[in-house]
Amino acid sequence: MLIGDVARRSGVSARMLRHYDSLGLVRPTGRTGAGYREYSGDDIQRIFQIESLRSLGLSLRDVRRALDDPGFTPSELVDTLIRQTRERIAAETELLTRLRRIDAVEPAGWEDVLQIVALLQALGSKSAGKRQRAALSSVEEAPMPVEALVEAALSETDANVAGALRWALARSGEDGLALLADGLGSPVAEVRKRAVQSIAEIPDSAATALLRDALTDPDIAVRRYAALALGARGVADTIPALIDIVAEGTNDVDAADALSALASRPALADRIATGLVDRLTHDGAESAARRRLTQALADIPGGTASRALAELSHDEDRAVALTATYILGIRDAR
Structure with a gap:
């Protein structure tokens, strides 16, 4: 079978087949009288084997080892591929989250986009001072995606930064309440406590209802913060x-x-x-x-x-x- 026919039947381009040939991955068994590559049934089967292994994320070098080295075992390589795939998914998920948050703010131009990206990066900084400035800037200078503020508020351990984040969330209106309500359902008591503290800063009847729900929380600290917030709201x-x-x-x-x-x-x-x-x-x-x-x-x-x-x-x-x-x-x- 000539290279054009192989390309049509296998879905592998003629250019890639020539590349496989140059690497020694698949060398056509024969040549026609005119010097054209001629692939046998075994050659075509090897092409499909190569494509199957490539679909798992193997490099061409690893594909060659897998097919030609009798001592090559897949376990270690598969474990590596699993780790790399997880890392890639995590990176892509992080990128998707960042893009979605930028889109939610509806930036008018690229300057707005760059400013939002800078704020998001500062919000994730290891410096408590930078995180606090980012939280304050989200109200005073540029809009911050509410989802990012909520995520930061539910994970922040520094008291000053946490206070700035709650202040920013209180001025974001009702948008953050649904996300904070999700925080009340966290299996981690500390996250639920931070959610209650943030909800307590929002003067809204929906916030009051969420605080009432928190009165039955299994963690005493969560119940305590909910009761204090409700008491301050005049709930008898x-x-x-x-x-x-x-x-x-x-x-x-x-x-x-x-x-x-x-x-x-x-x-x-x-x-x-x-x-x-x-x-x-x-x-x-x-x-x-x-x-x-x-x-x-x-x-x-x-x-x-x-x-x-x-x-x-x-x-x-x-x-x-x-x-x-x-x-x-x-x-x-x-």
Whole structure:
């Protein structure tokens, strides 16, 4: 079979077949009287074998070894090909993500594209300062793809950078909420906590609904941040959770402030005071926890809180009694 016929039947161009010949991969078995290459059935079978191995990503050098070296084993080479393919897919996926994010911003010209690329690169920098400047610039100078901001916020470990990212997300409107909601579904508690912290910065009813969902999170830190954020928004359902936070001693000042803000509503003041007292008298409550609960009563108006403090001023725990007495003195002076 002449080279033109082989090319048509195999799908391998005549030019490539000549290249295979020059490399010694496939040398036609014979020549015609006019000197044209003439391929046998075995030659054609070898061509198909070469193409099959090339489809796996093998170089022509490795193809030759695979077909001609009896001692050549595929396992190591296949493992290498798997690794290289994974690396290539990761690189292509990263490129696709970058292009999609640039497209989402709808740049007007190449200057905009270059500015967005620079911001994205800075956002991925190892320097916390560069990441923070990129987050701030995304609001003040050039638009940053919301998806990139969310991804950075959910992975950022530096407190200052995280704060800048949350600030930027809060000014991006509702666009980031759906992505942050996905973060609440992460199997990693730290990611869910960062998602809650970011959602808490967005003053929106949809954000409030997401925070309510986070109150049932299996991780206590996630629940704590959700309760604090909801308390600051005036959600009365968080009162028991806020009282728990005061007793636990982590973020207790923030929780007490949230309870104080809620207690400015007359209908809630006695309810909060009763909840604090119930927790104070709970069996097994530690001295430090009881003292924090007593302190939380300081900014709760109404008769229930005042009566509770009067009783606590005679508490068996001297630290609690002194704290209650001091608070009563301040309340009387007002």
